[in-house]
Amino acid sequence: MSESGHHPAPVQLPASLGAALLRGFTGRCPRCGEGRIFRAWLKPRTACPCCQLDMSGQRSDDFPAYISIFLTGHILVPAIIILVLDYDLSAWTLAAILMPLALVMLLGWLQPAKGAVIAQQWWFGMHGFKRERLPEGDQS
Template sequence: MYDDPLAADAADTSRAPREVATALWRGWRRCCPACGHGPLLKGYLTVRDHCPVCGQDFTCQRADDGPAYLTILIVGHVMAPVLLWYFTAFRPAPATLFSLFAMGSVALSLYLLPRLKGSMVSFQWARRMHGF
């Protein structure tokens, strides 16, 4: 009936709204936002084409650089005050300070990046963006 999935979604007002908070939590856990059981990501950051449990199509998702920008924003806002506090409280050697905070920043970034990508894709799914 409709060639454009966005037009079809806008015209169909009978669809129940999707719970954004539930979708964000499922995305944070890297699970399918629709069913909550299937894996959303294949590997570290690659989004699956579809959910192996419920069959939800993810080919239309577009997270692009959003998760990376959010990761940088969060890591910077967490690590900068901690760095300032640690430096003023303990006055460590520069090599020690660099080593601790470089490893901490990398570890926090690696932890956050796939979770933020899952959350962003799930948010798009919940708001029916990009053809979901």
């Protein structure tokens, strides 16, 4: 029962890992898709304000940073190659273009990556999350 004395509404669980990851990537609760995961930029809530999912056990650690670095690198490397081969830019000009771009991309990917990692942990019932979905093939 919630604080108001009534039972929470039934939750529509995501149909697939991809749907749960998308919910987390967009900063929404992977369980209900309604509540916000984060109370601050990278600080997850202890529980979803809508479905009361306990998120206090999540352990994303450094994995979101690795994801952010991986994505930024794979997007920037082709841009660096094009800039170096097709344009006659000085090293300072390249640095002036690429460093702020890299910083913005790294920081921009960080929260969505953390939300997706939390959603993955919920989906697989890791780190204190209860596995709520039915096993594959058991849709009864």
